[in-house]
Each structure stands twice: as C-alpha cells, then as structure tokens.
Amino acid sequence: MKQSIFTIIENAALTRDVWRMRLRGDTSAITAAGQFVNIQLDGLFLRRPISVCDCEGDVLTLIYKVVGKGTAQMAKMSAGETLDVLTGLGNGYDLSCAGEHPLLIGGGVGVPPLYMLAKQLRARGLRVSVILGFNTESEIFCREDFAALGCDVTVTTVDGSYGTKGFVTDAMGADYSYFYTCGPEPMLKAVYRASKTSGQMSFEERMGCGFGACMGCSCKTLTGNKRICKEGPVMRKEEIIWED
Amino acid sequence: MGRLSVNLLGIELDNPVIPASGTFGYGYEFAELYDINVLGTFSFKGTTREARFGNPTPRIAECSAGMINAVGLQNPGVDAVISHELPLLKKCFNKKVMANVSGFSVEDYAYVCERLDAEEQVGWLEVNVSCPNVHGGGMSFGTSPEAAAEVVRAVKAVTKKPVIVKLSPNVTDVVAIAKACEAAGADGISLINTLLGMRVDIRRRRPVIANKMGGFSGPAIFPVAVRMVYQVSHAVKIPVIGMGGVASAEDVIEMMMAGATAVEIGAQNLIDPYACKKIIEDLPRVMDEYKIENLKDIIGVIE
Structure with missing residues (x-):
C-alpha cells in the first residue's frame, strides 16, 4: 500500500453515468489486476474504493459509475486537479x-x-x-x-x-x-x-478503511473469515459461502 | 524525558498519542507502513474470550465529519491473540501495548484480563464496558455504576497491571460511572467510546447498517468527547485518557488541556493510515506555536 497524490489527466463520460478518469502518479504499489485504490474527496469523511481498470507506467485508469455523493464529486473534477489516493489495495486476480x-x-x-x-x-x-x-x-x-x-x-x-x-x-x-x-x-x-x-x-462491500484495519468489510469463507479489502476482493470459487 | 513525554500509570510514554482499539488491528499491519515504535503505545483490537465474527455487513456508514461502525467485536479470541497476534506484534513493536478487553459476563472480563495480564508486552488493560455493537454485553456493563464497578472489582482481583476502564458516552451521568469505577479500584479511565447512531438509506427505505444502529465516531463527536473528558477528569483522581474525534496535534493539546493524560486516536487512522505518525511529528511545532514547553504541563490546565 502507498499513499500518494495523483494528478488527473483526463476525466470523461463513457455513458450517461459511467466515467473514465486517467491519473498520473506513483503506481508502484499496484501489483495485480483486480486490486483497487481508495480515494479521498473534499468534504467526505471516508475514502471511496474504486477498482483499477488499467495501470501503465505512471498512468492509472479508473472507470467508475456515479452512484452517490463521492462518485458524483469525482465526475465534476477536471484535468490538472489532484487526488490523495491509497494504491495497491486488495489481493487481485491470480x-x-x-x-x-x-x-x-x-x-x-x-x-x-x-x-x-x-x-x-x-x-x-x-x-x-x-x-x-x-x-x-x-x-x-x-x-x-x-x-x-x-x-x-x-x-x-x-x-x-x-x-x-x-x-x-x-x-x-x-x-x-x-x-x-x-x-x-x-x-x-x-x-x-x-x-x-x-x-x-x-466481491464488493462497504468499507471503512480499505486496508484491513477496521474489519468493516469482513465475510465468512470456507477458508476462514476474510476482509474483502485485504484478503479479497478476489475469492476462489471453492471458498465462497453464499449468504441469503 | 522529551518534551512530548507523559507518564501513564507508571509507564513513561515518549508521547501521549495512542491509536484507539479497533482502528489499528494488532499493530503489525501498520508496521508495514511506518515504524510504529514512534507511537506512545497503542490499544489493540478488542479481545473476547471466544473468537467472534461480529455483525452482518454492511457494518459501515458515512456521516458528516464521521462514520458509523457496527463491526461487533470481530476478533480471533484470547487464545489466538496470545499464540498468534502478540508474537507478530513483538517483532515490530518494542514498547508496552495496551490490551483492550471486552466480554459478555463478569467472568468473561476477568478470564480474558487474567490471561492478558500474564503477557509481558501488555502494559495496561483497557476494559471496554462500552461497546454499542453487541447485545447482552459491552455497553450494558458501562451504563450502570454498579455493573461497571462489578466488572472492575472482578478484573482487579485477578490482575497486577493497571486497569483502565473505557466508558460509554451513551449514559445520563458519565461522572457517576467514572466515580464508581474509581471507587471499585480502577487505575484509570478512558473515554469516550462511540456514540450510538443510525443512518437510513432513503432510496431503499432501510437502515444503511445491517445491525440498524452502530457507533458514531470521527471529528463530529470531538466536542462531546472534550466535554466528557473535562467533566470526568475533574471529578476523579485517577488519570483519564481522552478520545473521540481527535484528528490533529491541536486536538491532542485541546484534549490534554481539558484533562487527558494521554490521547487515543481512532477513526482518523481509517482515513489516513499515517495519521498518528503525522500528529506526533506535528506536535513540537504546534507546541511552539502555543508556547507549550512540555506536554505534561498542560494536562487539565482548564479549571
């Protein structure tokens, strides 16, 4: 995990409510597809977890859907603005x-x-x-x-x-x-x-911290309790327990 | 002794900054980010007799300047804490740690405290009689002076280390409970735990949190915390640890002026994993700004 400041280089709508944001910054903590980042936004207390769509050199691409206050605020941001981002969160795909x-x-x-x-x-x-x-x-x-x-x-x-x-x-x-x-x-x-x-x-879950500290996003699996943000978000089919 | 140092129940802390229980795990995960030996100490994840998964999800809701959690004391149980978590902690933390304990009966509290009292790295026992997220336990002991005193007596009877009782703000008279704990032999008081809160998802017409209610924390509760720390520290002779919405070096100083000997930091760790380190680094500058030579000089200066 790494905390750093990213600069937006592009933020454009792909559909009515899905946006693509490209940012430049230190991507060195991103080690696997399927990981996510956690973004601090002005005036909102908790960070917003967004999955990594692509990471090439120092350019990070995120595609997000506007579903609430945080993502609505992201959609209003423009190239040149900066964001405080925690990167390299979660396990990612094997x-x-x-x-x-x-x-x-x-x-x-x-x-x-x-x-x-x-x-x-x-x-x-x-x-x-x-x-x-x-x-x-x-x-x-x-x-x-x-x-x-x-x-x-x-x-x-x-x-x-x-x-x-x-x-x-x-x-x-x-x-x-x-x-x-x-x-x-x-x-x-x-x-x-x-x-x-x-x-x-x-998997997805409402998160507090996104890096394993608060136990807010725990789930039960056949291989024990897991935090979606830390031991997840990617789970193997064989370990999943479906709760109704 | 540096200008940031304080003495907490016989143990000298390099500084008064203590990550609060439930926001710092068992420490070693934060040790991947920075050397956690810069901390005064920290209070580890609330530990119970048996392992607990906690409450169903969603367990987290956002609020203005804060959050609600209803984790429900998820922890691996005292046996696994001793056999697995503490050895991992020992590798990255060479100071005394504060052991946070919760229970569902007086016997539970006594059993877990006795076990952790025997652990060399444990410097203090912080007895949580104020968790709002479990039924039939936690807060039910902290909302009556008699029940809180009973837990304190049972824990004191089986332990040698300083016992700090963590109190709930969800009571009519926090001073009466603090005094009852003091009379029962508590060595210190910490407060405040979270305020019981609730959010409703107005689109889905249901509570945001699966358990409906949860503990409200974050900067929004800071004034309530300062008020209760002030009231309690002026009513008891034992030291008080202040917590609730602390997010900056200025907040630490404010809490200490109100009466806190040391200060715990909770929700801020969740939005900024480096929060405690930054606050410790920032304290000397802020002390200079307010002409504070030594932090211990300002404890309870507000009459």
Missing part, C-alpha cells in the same frame, strides 16, 4: 490458474478490473474470451477496448437491444479452461452456479 483459454465475465461497473486482467492474460499469449453484460445498449462501455486486445468479446443486454439477449450466463457455454468474474452479487451467484470450471470472483 493469473497462474488461467489455463489455455480463460473466460472473463463482467457485469456493468464490474467490467473495468477485467480490462487489466485481459491485457495481462493476452500478454501471456493466451486465447481470452470475454462476456460483458449490461442492461441496455446505451450502457455499454469498454467493448472495443477488449476487442483491441485481441479478446473474443460477447456482449449481452438484458433487454436485447445489443448482442445476445439475456444475462451473462446465457452466453457462457462450456468452452473455457477457467473463469474470472466481477459484477453485482446476483450475477456472481449466477455465474458461480452456471460455471463448469474453477474460477475467481471479485
């Missing part, structure tokens, strides 16, 4: 289990952390399939970015306005060696049930 043909499944604002993962898996020369699930065509983002990496991309929309009609699980099939997923919990649960292989899933 690439060593991917096999020959990993499948990446993202739902809505769960899509961004899969981008850096896809990039790393492609760099290893693997065939990577990606399923991106959205409610409707106007909410789609990042599709071209995954395609540009050379991933085989399928988009699903709940209303059928683009791509395959239905949920991500309707496009999963059986041709993959391992899966990685991030998205809303009902989607994770559906993927868990539909999946034919082992895999890793990234």
Whole structure:
C-alpha cells in the first residue's frame, strides 16, 4: 500500500453515468489486476474504493459509475486537479490458474478490473474470451477496448437491444479452461452456479478503511473469515459461502 | 524525558498519542507502513474470550465529519491473540501495548484480563464496558455504576497491571460511572467510546447498517468527547485518557488541556493510515506555536 497524490489527466463520460478518469502518479504499489485504490474527496469523511481498470507506467485508469455523493464529486473534477489516493489495495486476480483459454465475465461497473486482467492474460499469449453484460445498449462501455486486445468479446443486454439477449450466463457455454468474474452479487451467484470450471470472483462491500484495519468489510469463507479489502476482493470459487 | 513525554500509570510514554482499539488491528499491519515504535503505545483490537465474527455487513456508514461502525467485536479470541497476534506484534513493536478487553459476563472480563495480564508486552488493560455493537454485553456493563464497578472489582482481583476502564458516552451521568469505577479500584479511565447512531438509506427505505444502529465516531463527536473528558477528569483522581474525534496535534493539546493524560486516536487512522505518525511529528511545532514547553504541563490546565 502507498499513499500518494495523483494528478488527473483526463476525466470523461463513457455513458450517461459511467466515467473514465486517467491519473498520473506513483503506481508502484499496484501489483495485480483486480486490486483497487481508495480515494479521498473534499468534504467526505471516508475514502471511496474504486477498482483499477488499467495501470501503465505512471498512468492509472479508473472507470467508475456515479452512484452517490463521492462518485458524483469525482465526475465534476477536471484535468490538472489532484487526488490523495491509497494504491495497491486488495489481493487481485491470480493469473497462474488461467489455463489455455480463460473466460472473463463482467457485469456493468464490474467490467473495468477485467480490462487489466485481459491485457495481462493476452500478454501471456493466451486465447481470452470475454462476456460483458449490461442492461441496455446505451450502457455499454469498454467493448472495443477488449476487442483491441485481441479478446473474443460477447456482449449481452438484458433487454436485447445489443448482442445476445439475456444475462451473462446465457452466453457462457462450456468452452473455457477457467473463469474470472466481477459484477453485482446476483450475477456472481449466477455465474458461480452456471460455471463448469474453477474460477475467481471479485466481491464488493462497504468499507471503512480499505486496508484491513477496521474489519468493516469482513465475510465468512470456507477458508476462514476474510476482509474483502485485504484478503479479497478476489475469492476462489471453492471458498465462497453464499449468504441469503 | 522529551518534551512530548507523559507518564501513564507508571509507564513513561515518549508521547501521549495512542491509536484507539479497533482502528489499528494488532499493530503489525501498520508496521508495514511506518515504524510504529514512534507511537506512545497503542490499544489493540478488542479481545473476547471466544473468537467472534461480529455483525452482518454492511457494518459501515458515512456521516458528516464521521462514520458509523457496527463491526461487533470481530476478533480471533484470547487464545489466538496470545499464540498468534502478540508474537507478530513483538517483532515490530518494542514498547508496552495496551490490551483492550471486552466480554459478555463478569467472568468473561476477568478470564480474558487474567490471561492478558500474564503477557509481558501488555502494559495496561483497557476494559471496554462500552461497546454499542453487541447485545447482552459491552455497553450494558458501562451504563450502570454498579455493573461497571462489578466488572472492575472482578478484573482487579485477578490482575497486577493497571486497569483502565473505557466508558460509554451513551449514559445520563458519565461522572457517576467514572466515580464508581474509581471507587471499585480502577487505575484509570478512558473515554469516550462511540456514540450510538443510525443512518437510513432513503432510496431503499432501510437502515444503511445491517445491525440498524452502530457507533458514531470521527471529528463530529470531538466536542462531546472534550466535554466528557473535562467533566470526568475533574471529578476523579485517577488519570483519564481522552478520545473521540481527535484528528490533529491541536486536538491532542485541546484534549490534554481539558484533562487527558494521554490521547487515543481512532477513526482518523481509517482515513489516513499515517495519521498518528503525522500528529506526533506535528506536535513540537504546534507546541511552539502555543508556547507549550512540555506536554505534561498542560494536562487539565482548564479549571
């Protein structure tokens, strides 16, 4: 973990309420795809945890959805402004289990952390399939970015306005060696049930600190109690306990 | 002795800054960030007889200038604290640590305190009779003078180390409870624990926190804390540790002027992991600004 000041170099809307922010700063603590950062915002007490979409040199890319006060404030910021950011939080995805043909499944604002993962898996020369699930065509983002990496991309929309009609699980099939997923919990649960292989899933929880101090985001797993922010957010399929 | 040093119940602290229980784990995770030996000491995560997972999530809610937590005393239990956490701490902290203890019965408190009293690195026992987040325990002992005194007597009977009782602000008369603890043999008082609070998600029409209510902390509660530290420290003869919303070197000085011998810092650690280190580094400059030669000179200067 590292605390440092980042300077915004770009902050642009991708859809009605999803934004991409690119920042320049010390990214040395970011060691894995699937990690997150925790951002301090003026006038708000708790930091805001946002998953890392990409990290290249000293440029950090975040894609976030405006869901409350913090993200609304982020969306109003402009290039040149600075943010106090804790970086290198969480465990991130373990690439060593991917096999020959990993499948990446993202739902809505769960899509961004899969981008850096896809990039790393492609760099290893693997065939990577990606399923991106959205409610409707106007909410789609990042599709071209995954395609540009050379991933085989399928988009699903709940209303059928683009791509395959239905949920991500309707496009999963059986041709993959391992899966990685991030998205809303009902989607994770559906993927868990539909999946034919082992895999890793990234979870969300309301956090206090984001670095393991407050025990605010704990969950039970088959391998013991875990803090989503510290031993997570990525869990292995085999250790997950679903609570109703 | 430096100008920041204070004596807390027979143990000299390099400075009065103490990360509060529940915001600093068992210390070693912060040791990855900085040398935690710069601290006066710290109070480790509230420890109970048995391991506890705590409350369901969400356990955290944001407030103006603060937060609500309803963690519910998640901890690995006293056996694992002694066998696993304290050995890890020993590797990165060479000072005495404050052991924070909670329980669900008088016997629980006595048992856990007796076990931790035997640990060499433990310098003080901070007995939490004020956790708002567990039912049938914690705060129920701290809301009546008789119940608090009973816990103190039971703990004092089985321990040799100084016993500090951590009090709740969620009471009608905090002075009466502090006096009852003093009369029962408590060596010190720490306060305030969190204020019982609640937030509602107006979109979903339900409490933000799964447990509905939780403990409100952060800068918003600082004036309440200063007031209670002032009242209690002027009513008892034993030392008082002040806490509640402390976020800066100025706050530390204010708390000490109100009557605190040492100062715990809680929620601020969660938003700035370097908070305590920064406050310690900032104290000499702020002391110069207010013409304070030695911190111990200002304890309770407010009449």
